[in-house]
Amino acid sequence: MLPEIEHLLVIQDRDRKIREIDQELVNIPKKEEEIRNRLEDDQATFDGIKGELTQNEIAMKNLELDIETRRDSIGKLKVQQYETKKNEEFRKMGGEIGRYEAEIIATEDRELELMELAEEIKVRMKSAAEDRDDSQTMVDDDIANLKIAMENMKKERVEFVTNRSGYAEKVDEDLLDTYARLFKAKDGWAVVGLIDGACQGCHMRVTKSTELDVRNENVVTHCQNCGRILYWWTDEADKVVSRCE
Ligand SMILES: [Zn+2]
Numbered sequence: 001m002l003p004e005i006e007h008l009l010v011i012q013d014r015d016r017k018i019r020e021i022d023q024e025l026v027n028i029p030k031k032e033e034e035i036r037n038r039l040e041d042d043q044a045t046f047d048g049i050k051g052e053l054t055q056n057e058i059a060m061k062n063l064e065l066d067i068e069t070r071r072d073s074i075g076k077l078k079v080q081q082y083e084t085k086k087n088e089e090f091r092k093m094g095g096e097i098g099r100y101e102a103e104i105i106a107t108e109d110r111e112l113e114l115m116e117l118a119e120e121i122k123v124r125m126k127s128a129a130e131d132r133d134d135s136q137t138m139v140d141d142d143i144a145n146l147k148i149a150m151e152n153m154k155k156e157r158v159e160f161v162t163n164r165s166g167y168a169e170k171v172d173e174d175l176l177d178t179y180a181r182l183f184k185a186k187d188g189w190a191v192v193g194l195i196d197g198a199c200q201g202c203h204m205r206v207t208k209s210t211e212l213d214v215r216n217e218n219v220v221t222h223c224q225n226c227g228r229i230l231y232w233w234t235d236e237a238d239k240v241v242s243r244c245e
Contacts, residue, residue, distance in 0.1 A: 001217060001231060001232070001237055001240065002217050002218075002219075002220065002231070003170070004170075004171050004172065004175060004220060005191065005217075005220065005229070005231045006240050007167045007168075007170050007171050008171060008175070008179050008190070008191045008229065009191055009231070009237075009240050009241055010163075010164075010167045010240070010241055011164055011167050011168055011171070011176075011179065012179070012183065012188075012189075012190055012191050013241040014160045014161075014163055014164035014167075015164065015183055015188070016188050017156075017160050018157055018160050018161060018164070019188060021153045021154075021156060021157045021160070022157075024153055025150065025153060025154070028146065028150050031146060032143060032146060035139055035142045035143055035146065036139060036143075038135060038138075038139060039132070039135050039136060039139055042128070042131050042132040042135045043132055045128050045131070045132075046125065046128040046129055046131075046132050049121060049124050049125045049128050050125060052121050053118065053121045053122065053125060056114055056117055056118050056121060057118070059114055060111060060114045060115070060118070063107050063110055063111045063114070064111070066103075066107050067104050067107050067108065067111075070100040070101075070103055070104050070107075071100075071104070073096075073100055074097050074100050074101065077093045077096055077097050077100075078097065080093060081093045081094065081097075175220060178229070179191070179229065182227065182228055182229065186201060186226065186227075186228055189201050189228065190228060190229055191228065191229045191230075191231060192223075192228050192229070192230060192231075193230070193231055193232075193233030193237065193238075194206065194211065194214045194230045194231065194232060194233055195233045197211050199223040199225060199226060199228060199230060200233070201223060201226050201228040202223060202225050202226035202228070204223070204225040204226070206223055206224060206225070206230070207224065210223070210224055210230070214230045214231065214232050215232050217231075217232060
């Protein structure tokens, strides 16, 4: 294999790995957001229950006010009853007092129901708070792991870049430019094998003379269809990249 092809194959491998890392790194903020979003459901559940408790407290206060109002009315009626001299009026007021007293008892019963409901809501709220705290722990762990993965990827990237430049120094500048242009235009496959006379980039058959040039390995040869740099593919050629790890 031509030494420059061998070098380009290693460079291409490193470039693909660098590109993969860059794509991963770009996605990290999104991944972090997805992890944090997992907390929102738990927080919303907790907030919902807390809201129920607040509503229940308001309802209880209103019942208290109802009871107070009726007690006031009873007090006033009793004074009026004491002052009146008419039997009919006295009886009528007595009836009203009785009605208010019955309403107070019913309201107190309702108040007791709401107090029991408050206890039940508090139990649910505690459990929701625990679920939320558990999720928070998991989210913190996942984010910590994501940060570690990110740091490792950055280190790996530096290694690939260093390793790549070592090989790039050995390749003629014009060829390196051509390679870079092809790498960009051909989605990361600038240098491809020729198998059974077909370019592995565009899968078209090349001419006999191109095939011969590739096989002879004297000059850098391009696919006349897609322009990619071709090499004579063998099992051994496949191992070039892994030998240079
Ligand atoms: Zn081609």
